[in-house]
Amino acid sequence: MVEPLGEFGRIERFFRPLTAGFPGAFALTDDAAVIDVPAGAELVVTTDAVLAGVHFLPGDPPEDVARKALRVNLSDLAAKGAQPLAYTLTLAIGGDIPDAWVERFASGLAADQALYGIALAGGDSVSTPGPVTVSITAMGLVASGKMVRRSGARAGDTVFVTGTIGDSALGLAVLMRRLVVSPDDEAMLTARYRLPQPRSSLASAISTHAHAAIDISDGLAADFGHLCRASGVSGEILLPRIPLSPAARRVLEADPARLSSILAGGDDYEILFTAPPESAAALAEAALCQGVALTGIGHIEAGEARSRIIGASGLPVRLDRLGWTHA
Amino acid sequence: MVEPLGEFGRIERFFRPLTAGFPGAFALTDDAAVIDVPAGAELVVTTDAVLAGVHFLPGDPPEDVARKALRVNLSDLAAKGAQPLAYTLTLAIGGDIPDAWVERFASGLAADQALYGIALAGGDSVSTPGPVTVSITAMGLVASGKMVRRSGARAGDTVFVTGTIGDSALGLAVLMRRLVVSPDDEAMLTARYRLPQPRSSLASAISTHAHAAIDISDGLAADFGHLCRASGVSGEILLPRIPLSPAARRVLEADPARLSSILAGGDDYEILFTAPPESAAALAEAALCQGVALTGIGHIEAGEARSRIIGASGLPVRLDRLGWTHA
Numbered sequence: 333m334v335e336p337l338g339e340f341g342r343i344e345r346f347f348r349p350l351t352a353g354f355p356g357a358f359a360l361t362d363d364a365a366v367i368d369v370p371a372g373a374e375l376v377v378t379t380d381a382v383l384a385g386v387h388f389l390p391g392d393p394p395e396d397v398a399r400k401a402l403r404v405n406l407s408d409l410a411a412k413g414a415q416p417l418a419y420t421l422t423l424a425i426g427g428d429i430p431d432a433w434v435e436r437f438a439s440g441l442a443a444d445q446a447l448y449g450i451a452l453a454g455g456d457s458v459s460t461p462g463p464v465t466v467s468i469t470a471m472g473l474v475a476s477g478k479m480v481r482r483s484g485a486r487a488g489d490t491v492f493v494t495g496t497i498g499d500s501a502l503g504l505a506v507l508m509r510r511l512v513v514s515p516d517d518e519a520m521l522t523a524r525y526r527l528p529q530p531r532s533s534l535a536s537a538i539s540t541h542a543h544a545a546i547d548i549s550d551g552l553a554a555d556f557g558h559l560c561r562a563s564g565v566s567g568e569i570l571l572p573r574i575p576l577s578p579a580a581r582r583v584l585e586a587d588p589a590r591l592s593s594i595l596a597g598g599d600d601y602e603i604l605f606t607a608p609p610e611s612a613a614a615l616a617e618a619a620l621c622q623g624v625a626l627t628g629i630g631h632i633e634a635g636e637a638r639s640r641i642i643g644a645s646g647l648p649v650r651l652d653r654l655g656w657t658h659a
Numbered sequence: 660m661v662e663p664l665g666e667f668g669r670i671e672r673f674f675r676p677l678t679a680g681f682p683g684a685f686a687l688t689d690d691a692a693v694i695d696v697p698a699g700a701e702l703v704v705t706t707d708a709v710l711a712g713v714h715f716l717p718g719d720p721p722e723d724v725a726r727k728a729l730r731v732n733l734s735d736l737a738a739k740g741a742q743p744l745a746y747t748l749t750l751a752i753g754g755d756i757p758d759a760w761v762e763r764f765a766s767g768l769a770a771d772q773a774l775y776g777i778a779l780a781g782g783d784s785v786s787t788p789g790p791v792t793v794s795i796t797a798m799g800l801v802a803s804g805k806m807v808r809r810s811g812a813r814a815g816d817t818v819f820v821t822g823t824i825g826d827s828a829l830g831l832a833v834l835m836r837r838l839v840v841s842p843d844d845e846a847m848l849t850a851r852y853r854l855p856q857p858r859s860s861l862a863s864a865i866s867t868h869a870h871a872a873i874d875i876s877d878g879l880a881a882d883f884g885h886l887c888r889a890s891g892v893s894g895e896i897l898l899p900r901i902p903l904s905p906a907a908r909r910v911l912e913a914d915p916a917r918l919s920s921i922l923a924g925g926d927d928y929e930i931l932f933t934a935p936p937e938s939a940a941a942l943a944e945a946a947l948c949q950g951v952a953l954t955g956i957g958h959i960e961a962g963e964a965r966s967r968i969i970g971a972s973g974l975p976v977r978l979d980r981l982g983w984t985h986a
Binding site: 367368459 | 685688689690691692693694695696698701702703704705706707708709710712713714735736738739741747748749751780781782783785786787788789790792794796798801803806808809810873874889
């Protein structure tokens with residue numbers, strides 16, 4: 333029988349190593365951390381929480397829970413053109429959760445810290461009778477005044493999106509047994525739900541070229557609406573250009589009504605951004621170098637803030653109370 | 660019947676106004692906030708969460724819940740000598756909590772923002788079947804390299820503490836019906852439990868004079884131990900010098916065994932710090948100006964990291980398995 337570590341023991345054993353390489357964390361031995369922001373840079377700060385039963389499933393592997401919690405925040409930093417720097421963590425778990433779960437949770441963080449170049453700066457752990465809740469505040473650096481806003485889109489811009497759209501929402505439908513697909517497609521779609529792929533490697537290119545950007549968490553349609561409204565412009569996305577994975581394409585062919593999940597399901601954690609058409613070549617090259625798919629899917633126009641998705645017929649796809657349908 | 664606001668409506672109505680005066684929050688309309696750290700300054704970052712049933716009682720007024728969540732973080736900033744700047748908030752509440760609760764919660768934040776000079780920079784809200792959980796990451800500014808560490812105590816330093824010790828732990832005992840006091844004392848002690856008094860007004864003096872500091876959350880005895888160990892020094896606190904409120908003094912006179920709650924109960928959110936004796940006059944003047952009690956209660960010595968509290972008899976008070984007792 334191994335003696336449980338207790339809160340201090342867990343912090344020392346599992347979380348202290350996650351501060352390696354970030355001296356401002358003082359190895360979690362002080363009341364606070366220090367963040368040194370270099371001259372000419374600003375700190376971009378974002379906070380997102382994930383909750384068992386809402387953003388992940390109670391039985392999900394703890395490594396994946398940790399990585400998802402970190403990655404939804406990294407996705408926000410990437411969309412704003414910021415380079416990851418450090419994060420703080422609040423972990424609320426039940427008193428009955430064993431040390432082994434916490435160890436695996438921390439190992440998930442360690443893996444992603446190495447992948448994305450970010451370190452733990454501090455945090456808090458509390459015992460809760462409620463579901464596992466992980467809140468992260470992530471901090472990144474941008475050149476002063478260069479954070480990419482939602483509100484900078486200009487008439488004439490091309491609308492770009494990274495990766496593929498809809499996989500995560502379809503993956504959740506599979507996990508909830510509301511959708512049946514082949515074993516290979518199931519593996520791909522559920523992995524996309526469990527583990528977002530923040531596009532941090534494109535942060536620099538986005539910071540250089542994008543006029544406006546948003547990470548897609550509410551769904552492509554809704555987040556495009558947010559971007560157009562914030563920018564005071566109108567925009568159109570062409571439905572046939574929206575990048576879909578082969579798995580999502582197969583789902584859609586079998587049941588066209590799944591389009592609503594794809595456009596409105598959310599949790600894509602891809603970046604939707606606008607940039608002038610003359611940046612297209614440089615953006616394509618950056619995306620190719622980083623191995624990230626990048627697709628031009630629409631354009632921005634002047635005029636009152638209106639966002640539309642135009643179907644293959646040339647008519648707008650419209651949202652009714654039952655979800656998205658072809659007009 | 661008023662239509663419920665929903666998540667977006669609550670953010671717009673109750674939380675957006677809390678970003679007033681902090682342009683980097685973009686009025687909560689973007690994915691992230693921007694923090695501009697002036698040249699010559701560094702950002703001090705701390706994260707603390709409070710949970711219904713652990714850090715506050717489920718029936719507590721929502722204004723007090725909000726203020727406690729913010730204040731436990733402000734206390735950390737004050738102990739580090741940092742001036743409050745901005746914070747991010749994660750609010751996890753039940754789906755059945757009405758808009759009116761959230762409105763009162765936000766009004767508590769607004770009141771303390773005005774009092775302490777801090778603004779909301781961003782956050783997240785999630786719906787939980789578990790207890791109300793509030794996680795805050797607070798950010799403050801210090802001159803570069805000037806964050807007051809736990810580890811800087813030096814032989815010859817005087818040990819100071821702000822305010823009075825033990826009131827919060829006794830207040831919790833009253834609320835839990837484990838202690839009965841007069842109505843006046845009950846009001847004072849429970850208020851101290853519900854609403855910490857972060858000593859932000861002394862942050863500047865602490866930054867100027869203190870060699871080491873810690874905010875008292877685990878209890879005076881434990882946190883003095885943390886400070887001495889982190890600094891690699893020994894230290895003594897003189898029990899008769901520990902500042903007690905008249906209410907705590909009356910409790911102790913009626914039952915000397917309550918000393919254990921006073922020294923080890925925690926949640927004081929006072930600042931324990933060390934400074935050279937020659938700073939005593941300047942510190943006393945600053946405390947007087949700010950209306951904060953400040954008491955010299957001990958001293959730091961060279962030698963192996965050992966912390967003791969010396970009773971009136973000249974013998975150390977010792978902790979046994981049953982709590983603190985006079986040796």
